[in-house]
Amino acid sequence: MNEKIVEERKKRAKFIYKNVFQVILIGVIYYVITSIFDVYIPCPIYSITHKYCPGCGITRMCVALIHLDFEAAFNSNCLLIFLLPIILIYGVAGAIYYVKNGKWFDSLLDKIGVFIVFFIVMAFWIMRNMEQFAVLAPH
Numbered sequence: 001m002n003e004k005i006v007e008e009r010k011k012r013a014k015f016i017y018k019n020v021f022q023v024i025l026i027g028v029i030y031y032v033i034t035s036i037f038d039v040y041i042p043c044p045i046y047s048i049t050h051k052y053c054p055g056c057g058i059t060r061m062c063v064a065l066i067h068l069d070f071e072a073a074f075n076s077n078c079l080l081i082f083l084l085p086i087i088l089i090y091g092v093a094g095a096i097y098y099v100k101n102g103k104w105f106d107s108l109l110d111k112i113g114v115f116i117v118f119f120i121v122m123a124f125w126i127m128r129n130m131e132q133f134a135v136l137a138p139h
Contacts, residue, residue, distance in 0.1 A: 012099045031066065034059070054079065054125045057138030076138050079124045083117070 034040055045053040057076035064072035074081050090113075094105050128136035 008102065009099050012102060016095045016099060027062070030059075031063065034063070051129045052125075052137050054121045054128075056128075060138065078136060079121065083120075 040059050043053055043056050045051065046056055055077070058080060061073045061076035061080060064070070064076060070081075098104050124136065127133040
């Protein structure tokens, strides 16, 4: 393989590792701070509207997953529990593709997938604020 291509791939892999490490480090720091001081970042949408956004409950879900409490994680944000494996698989596959090819996925299928996930998230947002679907609200 061409030495220039190998160097480019190493550079892209280093970029991925660095960013993943930073995200994990920020998550660990946030977990430690919330564990010690029991202070969480409030949801600005909920603070203003008193309506749950699609992300409400994610912090509690992550803490529950760290403690392997899957029921509490599901009760905090059931949509993300289902989407998390898909997001992780897609992220890993995208990172591998990026390292090999120098670009992220950009096919019609990827765009359709993002479109479908967007509408699922919007439907979840609406439904979790309806009285009939109160079970979807974080608790």
